[in-house]
Amino acid sequence: MPDIKVTCLGAGQDVGRSCILLSMGGKNIMLDCGMHMGFNDERRFPDFSYVALEGPLTTYIDCVIISHFHLDHCGALPYMTEIVGYTGPIYMTHPTKAIAPILLEDMRKVAVERKGESNFFTTQMIKDCMKKVTAVTLHQSVMVDNDMEIKAYYAGHVLGAAMFWIRVGNQSVVYTGDYNMTPDRHLGAAMIDKCKPDLLITESTYATTIRDSKRCRETDFLKKVHECVAKGGKVLIPVFALGRAQELCILLETYWERMNLKYPIYFALGLTEKANNYYKMFITWTNQKIRKTFVQRNMFDFKHIKPFDRGYIDNPGSMVVFATPGMLHAGLSLQIFKKWAPNENNMVIMPGYCVQGTVGHKILGGAKKIEFENRQVVEVKMAVEYMSFSAHADAKGIMQLIANCEPRNVLLVHGEAAKMEFLKDKIREEFKIDCFSPANGETCVIRTPLRIPIECSLNLIKKELKAYNAQPPDPKRRRYFNGILAMKDGKLILMDLPEVWKEFNGINRHVIKFSSLIKLETASTNFQIVEEIHSLIKDRLSAWEVKIVDGQSIIIESVVVKLNEENADKNLCVSWESQDEDLGRYILGLLQTIS
């Protein structure tokens, strides 16, 4: 059987730098093209030399699919297209196409202007890269070429996040990107139909977690924030500009409104308004409730949340600040962190996953002292809270998705090796399907069954249908089907035998027919004889259709048993055509025993 090959350049038993190569039916597809936030060297980008030692990738890769705008899924795209070189098709959803360049530019600034890195892409490169992108809508079936088709499903993880179904020839794969199976404050739940792919490539960030109810976590979060500001502390919430930030803003906004609180909340990003504008414009991608009410009240017009100014860092008194980036690896959030960390009244709330190597990851691990590149050491006295607001599917959600789309195989990516191992067993046990979790650089080969499509003459189908319908209904009845497969001009057609002679004029059938006589010595009437033989054959050959014709012949396939009467002598003539040799001989033998 043909294979599907999967190689992880990133996200294999790992979170960050998602980049998965998929080969099937002679096509090579790159799923996501992310960068790793934990590295500052060449390891932050996927190892494109795996695809081609040098030179552009266009000839080796047939298409690139980006699942959503998070940088660990699209961060390396400009590097790949503009520096390594790729001019082939790139697909993403409309919101992703709108928002990704903003985040890329944001990151570029941090990397180049603040850290002074070189060998990084430029603003123009981001623009050129985005020009190559084809935007797709949900459920639209896009023919990449004659053999390859892709289709996006709603993934719910962030605005515009999508899962992609990819078909090449007879084989199909679903790549989930990051997804969320429970609706949140502004997005709906991921949705997929029973598309029965050969392979499901799913993220497994929360492979072992079953998260407690959303409402509890929200109350917990609000309580902690409220307590901290009430005693004069400052709360830092590192976020990415789009996504979780909007959900937490809605949460705090409604809480402040309800509790009538006056502590200032700042959103430290010039992008705020712009970001919210994207949410407004792509409101069709948010959840039902926001879509229904958007005309009366735009959920993304916040009353209590004001733009942040760098000068506010040293302001006295309590405040809540949302700052980017989300993993405290650079930028303003890190700057604020350095200032606020030594004060035990303050608090930092990490609302999402932090990849290894980032400050966020370190403090979540309990580090009390952080050393920076310039030998600066920051003592961490502030409270560090981790709240899982990342909109990933938990173990239950992953299992639910598998149940929904009924794949033949599952491959886990975007998670930690040990957790994957646990989930793998669970999937094998529950669904009785194979499950893989390759490490980065490892190739997985998945075998898929093959079905060959052929055209079939309608006559043949009609004939079978007629015979089938003539029998009493029985759902267990097997439907035997046979015909002649004709191959001409590279086309396959299944025909009924008579059609073959008609279609191909050059050949005639040569029927070979056999007849044998059996003498009968009996006093029964003709009618009785025929009935008796009929019931005998029917009894023995229940799987066949046994017909009586003209009251004197019994027909089974091409076998004819005919009762003749000559001068008061009765005999049976059994004849058949050569293709029914076995059947004819059997019936002849059967009748000889009773005569």
Added chain:
Amino acid sequence: MLWILDNIFNKLCSKLTDFMFLNIVDNPLEKGCRSPNRHFVNKTENNKLKYFKMKFYCLSNDPVHACYVLSFKELMIMLDCGLVMETVLNFLPLPLVQSSKFSTCSNWNHPKLNDGELKKAGNNIFIDSSPEFQPPLAKIIDFSEIDVILISNYMNMLALPYITEKTNFKGIVYATEPTLQIARFFLEELVEYIDTTPKPNQASKWKEFSEFHNLNNLNLELHPLKWKKLFTLDEVHKSLSRVQIAGFDQKIDVFGALEVKPVSSGYCLGSANFVLSTGLEKICYISGSSTLTTQAKPINQNALKNSDVIIMSGLTQAPHINPDAILGDLCLNVVLTLRNNGTVLIPCYPSGVIYDLFEILSQKLDDSGLSTIPMYFISPVAEHSLAYSNILAEWLSSTKQNKVYIPDEPFPHANLVKNNRLKFFKHIYSEGFSAEFRQPCVIFCGHPSLRFGDIAHLIEQYGSNSNHTIIFTEPDFPFLQALAPYHPLNMKVVYCPIETSLNFQQANKLIKDLKTEVLVIPKVYTNPPNIAPNRDDLVIDRQIAKQIITFKCGDCIKLPLKRKKNQVFVDPDVALSVIPQEVMNGVKLAPLSGILDVKDNVYNIRSVDMNCIEGVPKQLLNSLFKKQVSYEYGTMNQMDIDMFLNKLKQEGITDIKTSQTNENDGILTTKIKLINEDISIDISDKGTHIHCGEGKQNLRIKIRDALLSCLNKF
């Protein structure tokens, strides 16, 4: 396409060398959402014959507000559900407040009818009753048998509540998201207009007399008994809740038998044409389409190419008007009126062309130094319509779409509203309207039939002054008849129909490019339109398709789609058991057998597991499945017969008598008789018949094997 990676597949392919270039495509029917479970068995039983024929029913007399039904492969598919509204022009307008004009107009007495059902207004006679509409024709088909309704654009959805709520329809409705939302605006507006101006009396006697059926010289074909009162708001909501959203290029699986794909038609926001295909046939339904690109995503012509059947309707309603000059005309009249201190009334629907008009007029006003002139948009759904249009980025033309990436609103009317250039109100009596209202101004207001909605009041208010102008842009209603009850009028009347759907020239070109076998069109498209009877160019060209079939309202026609083939799938192990024989140059044949699984109309042939069969004698298993059978072909000429006799000799069968006769219907037959055995062999062109007495089976097998070695077989 050398993607054959695996040994077994290689083996298969080398065996079937002809396969090498075989394009192994997946059955598209297998994809997409499975529809709810249905009892196919029962349906198959009932419709054995229907399965193989395609029929087409026309349930509307208006090719623009269409309603058709296609029956195909056991399915009943309704194409569009348009509401014919021209009927309302026969009724007296429903003013918002007591109107001196319409409450005092005199009864029109006729010997047959003199109890005040008919009134005279202006120079015409109108029915004094709540207006009635023409829903799709009933009684031609049973609506409960409809499986699917496909809606191509919001204008063609307005009769949906009649079908879903007033019949026992049980199927699914598909429409694009904008179609659903905008149709909701249209329906809510329509219902609100009628509901706010209730009529105490319901006239019905006039229907009994044919002389009252077409009082206003309208293009009405159908009997008023078929006209219906409007549905309620509740019915609208219930009806729309049944609609399932479909996106462009989304393949929708319909009970496994058919794949339906909406493709962009370029006519208005979310408007679609439909491609219906099985693995082998392709039928396209082209409804309102446009090759212009103003707001909506451009038409997808590629998807419509090379169909077996194209059904086309929804062409322009103003074929005789040159569209290029219209916008200039319109702007000129607006500017002239405003300079004259007059007010401009533009009767309109709550969505569609008005978005363009806002954009164009605001620019024109700027250019003419009239930037301070306000525009008013009066509709119960005005606010929703404006807000909604700006969140439909994915459905817009690329120019508009690119604005979203900035991010900017795709339509400029959001800015016009922010800058107070465009103001919207639910009604002219809504709070704040009178305070905000300044003249001169431009007022967009419904309903374009002028029979209900705030426009009725505005015409009465402005009609007597010749400074004001009313501009008709919607081509759905003949403007003279629409204005008839308001006469006498002094205001200027301008007719500038803005028609974006295909005209005849464009339609002819489109069809020519698409190359279809059969074109199905309304009969009216083959004759010049009534408004311009001499324009022979305003027809569909007879030559553009191999076959053109026309229909009219109430027709049921058979479409010549001769299905000869169906797609089946063969499991690899079945294919591997096939041993092809070359019978002619380039033709290979092989018997194939297996077990047929039919699931959701997808045919799959898998191999037989011989061990699981019970109740069949072991030696007959192969026979039952026609496994290892072969078929002989070719003729036995004299040389072959000699060879056969030789072979018999080798087997020790020598005592033979040969003769030739043509006693069997003149067919030359060689008779071979084994003298001492009770066996004879007849050989002709058609075949060989071996007669054999009792107990001679071993000998018969010998003869058979000798014969088979002289013949070709596959």
